[in-house]
Each structure stands twice: as structure tokens, then as C-alpha cells.
Amino acid sequence: MPELPEVETVRRGLNRLVKGATIASIEVRWPKIINNDVDSFKSRLIGQTIERVDRRGKYLLFRFSDGLTMISHLRMEGKYNVVPANEGQDKHTHVIFHLTDDRDLLYNDTRKFGRMTLVPTGEEVTVAGLKTIGPEPTENDLTVAYLTDIFSQSKKMIKPLLLDQSKIAGIGNIYADETLWMSKIHPMRPANSLTDDEIVVLRQSIIDEMARAIKGHGTTVHSFSTFGETGKFQNQLHVYGHEGEPCERCGSLIEKIKVAQRGTHFCPHEQQL
DNA sequence: CAGAACACCTGCCGGC
DNA sequence: TGCCGGCAGGTGTTCT
Numbered sequence: 001m002p003e004l005p006e007v008e009t010v011r012r013g014l015n016r017l018v019k020g021a022t023i024a025s026i027e028v029r030w031p032k033i034i035n036n037d038v039d040s041f042k043s044r045l046i047g048q049t050i051e052r053v054d055r056r057g058k059y060l061l062f063r064f065s066d067g068l069t070m071i072s073h074l075r076m077e078g079k080y081n082v083v084p085a086n087e088g089q090d091k092h093t094h095v096i097f098h099l100t101d102d103r104d105l106l107y108n109d110t111r112k113f114g115r116m117t118l119v120p121t122g123e124e125v126t127v128a129g130l131k132t133i134g135p136e137p138t139e140n141d142l143t144v145a146y147l148t149d150i151f152s153q154s155k156k157m158i159k160p161l162l163l164d165q166s167k168i169a170g171i172g173n174i175y176a177d178e179t180l181w182m183s184k185i186h187p188m189r190p191a192n193s194l195t196d197d198e199i200v201v202l203r204q205s206i207i208d209e210m211a212r213a214i215k216g217h218g219t220t221v222h223s224f225s226t227f228g229e230t231g232k233f234q235n236q237l238h239v240y241g242h243e244g245e246p247c248e249r250c251g252s253l254i255e256k257i258k259v260a261q262r263g264t265h266f267c268p269h270e271q272q273l
Numbered sequence: 274c275a276g277a278a279c280a281c282c283t284g285c286c287g288g289c
Numbered sequence: 290t291g292c293c294g295g296c297a298g299g300t301g302t303t304c305t
Contacts (some may be wrong), residue, residue, distance in 0.1 A: 002298040032281085047291065058299080075299050077283085092283090111282045113299070156276080165300080179296050219298075240298090261278085263296075 002074055004137065004170030005213035007058045010080060011093040011232065014060070017082045022049045022100040033109070035117040037081040044068060044118060045097075051241055057133050057169030061124065068120040071130065072107075078114030081106045132166040137206045142168065147199050151191040158194065159187035160260040163207075171206065174240045177265045179205040182237045186271040187264050212236070239265035 026042045029035055033120065034041050050062040062070040065074075072078075081088060085102045095116070096108040107114070117127050122132050133143040150167055161167055162176040170180070180187050182205040185198055194202070213219065216233035234241075238248055243256035243265055252269035 006298075073300080075281095078299070111283070111297090112281095113281065115300090154275095158275095163299090174298055260276095266280090 001173035002058060002076060003213075003219070004058055004176055004210055005175075005216075005233065006231065007055055007060060007074065007170075007217035008214050009218040010074070011053050011055045011060055013084045014050075014062075014080060018050050018099070018103075018105055019052055020049065021103070023047065023103070024098045024100045026098065027096040028094070029096075030109075031114055033094050033107070033112065033114055033116055035115055041116075041118050045070070056130060057136070057165055058172070059130060059133075063121060069119055069123050069124055071117045071119065071124060071127055072240045073115050073129070075111070075113035075115070078107065078109040081108065107158070129165065133166060133169050134167045136169050137210045139207055142203060142207060144200060144203060144258050147194065147203055148244070151194050151199060154191040156191055157188045157259060158185060158191050159262075159264060161191045163260075163262070168206070170210065173262050174237065175206070175209055175213065177240045178238060179209050181244065181265075181267060181271065187266055188264065188273060189260050239267065241265070 020028065023045050025046060028038050028042070031038050034080065044066075045064065045068070048066050048068060051063045051065055053060055053062050057097060058073060060072040060074070064070065072241065083104050083106060085098065085104055088104070088106060089096065090108070092108045092110050093106050094109055094112065097105040097107075099105060107116075119127060135146065144225070151161070154161055159176050159180060162171050177187070179202060180214065183198065183202040185194065185202060213233045213236075216230035216236060219233040237269065239254050242254045245254055247254055247267040247270065250267065250269050252267055254264050254265055255268050256263060
């Protein structure tokens with residue numbers, strides 16, 4: 001469920017469903033998901049109440065009553081579900097938070113890539129990933145001056161740069177392709193070759209696209225739903241998953257290539273090197 | 274230090 | 290049908 005809009009959708013769902021809930025006990029079936037010592041992770045959380053869930057980039061931050069924060073990253077396939085006690089588990093359920101109100105908060109993850117880390121609130125910044133995370137893709141945080149600065153200092157291709165979480169938080173493979181298409185910029189353009197105008201357009205595309213995707217409850221690729229809410233944003237994608245189909249603006253066929261090991265979709269007519 | 278390659282996992286799809 | 294390679298919305302580590 002991975003990019004920023006999907007994580008934000010999960011965050012809102014969690015706040016709706018488990019804010020104020022208290023942990024009765026915890027089962028960990030795949031210990032590698034927990035970055036802490038598993039016994040200490042469990043014992044410190046038992047009896048704690050979820051005060052709220054925050055987000056930074058693609059990281060969820062569960063704020064607990066006793067000054068603890070559980071950092072949760074879903075990576076490729078992590079999902080949360082809230083179910084009646086002892087229901088809804090399957091072979092991909094790896095962590096179960098039994099709540100005191102006869103419900104369970106389940107963490108499911110087909111590929112087991114997701115990770116959870118428990119830290120004292122305020123020490124999030126010591127965790128790899130959050131240590132170096134860049135600004136949120138919002139009007140206030142992502143300034144033209146900042147982008148101009150980081151782009152001018154890098155010869156790297158623009159697409160892998162957009163995916164670099166230490167430069168901008170929250171962009172993933174889908175929205176990188178979508179925002180480059182909207183900005184008519186080839187994914188392999190060196191970052192320092194972008195003109196001032198292109199930077200302004202790309203910045204606005206990123207900010208607007210993230211906001212639109214959040215409004216649409218994110219993109220659902222494998223027909224999974226989040227707390228009963230299926231993201232609808234996949235209906236608004238222009239290039240991702242549309243290889244071989246005509247570009248909506250010019251009719252040229254969308255191509256799929258590999259850029260820095262990632263599948264990359266673009267319009268060869270409007271996005272030129 | 275930047276950048277690339279690889280590691281971590283499972284499921285699904287297409288080709289033979 | 291079965292096996293095999295390749296691919297998937299991500300990031301942390303290790304090696305140049």
C-alpha cells in the first residue's frame with residue numbers, strides 16, 4: 001500500500017478506528033518485522049493506549065500514552081485491519097495487537113518487507129530512514145528554492161532523484177511516473193538540466209497530485225481495500241500501467257522502460273531527452 | 274561520498 | 290500441467 005497518499009489513507013483509517021484503544025497483548029509471528037527485541041517490544045506496549053497516529057513521508061507514527069512511538073513502515077505490501085477478536089487472520093498475518101475492547105489490530109504483509117520500531121517519542125529521528133528524510137511534498141514545505149538547489153547539485157536522472165526519500169518524502173514509483181508525465185519531463189533527464197520553468201511545473205504537479213490522490217483515498221493496484229475503503233485513484237492514472245495505450249494528450253503510445261532498475265512509464269513524444 | 278548492486282520475501286503471469 | 294524467469298507501489302546494507 002505504499003506511497004504517501006496510501007499511507008495517509010491508512011493513517012486516517014487508524015485514527016478513525018483505533019484512536020483511544022488500549023493494547024491487551026501482542027502476538028508476533030514473524031519476528032524480523034520487529035526491529036526491537038521482541039519481548040521488550042511487547043512488554044513496553046502492553047497496557048498502552050493509542051493516542052493518535054501521525055505520518056512522516058511513508059512512515060506511520062503510532063503515538064502511545066507512555067511517551068512511546070511505534071514507527072511502522074508498510075514497504076511493498078503491509079496492511080492493517082481492525083477485526084473482532086480472533087477473526088480475520090490468515091497466513092500473511094504476522095503481528096496481532098489484541099485490544100482490550102474485544103477487537104484485534106492485525107498487521108498483514110505478503111512479502112514480509114514491512115518493519116516496526118518502538119522508540120521514545122522524540123527519538124524518531126534516530127531511526128534509519130527518518131534520520132535523513134526530506135521535506136513533505138506540500139505547498140509550504142517543498143519550496144521552489146529548495147528544489148532548484150538540490151536539482152542543480154545533481155547529475156542524477158530526475159526519476160531516481162524523485163524516488164530518493166532523503167530529497168523529497170513520500171513519492172514512489174507510481175507518482176514519480178505520473179508527475180513527470182504531467183510535467184512533460186523525460187524520466188532520464190539529468191536533474192541539473194531542468195529549466196527554472198520545468199522545476200516550477202514539476203513541483204506543482206507533485207504537490208497537486210499528492211493532494212488529489214489523498215482525496216481519492218490512494219491507488220489500489222492489487223484490489224486490496226483499506227478498512228473497507230477501496231482507493232479509486234487508479235482510475236486517474238495517466239501512464240502507470242498504461243503501456244501500449246495512447247497518451248491522453250497526444251495519442252502516441254505510452255512506453256515502459258527500465259530506469260535505475262524500476263519499471264518506468266512515459267510518453268516518448270512529449271517527454272523527450 | 275555518491276551511486277550501483279544486492280538483499281529481503283511471496284505470488285502471479287507469461288513462455289516453453 | 291509444470292517449471293522457470295521476470296516482475297511487483299520500498300528501503301537498508303554493502304560494495305565500488
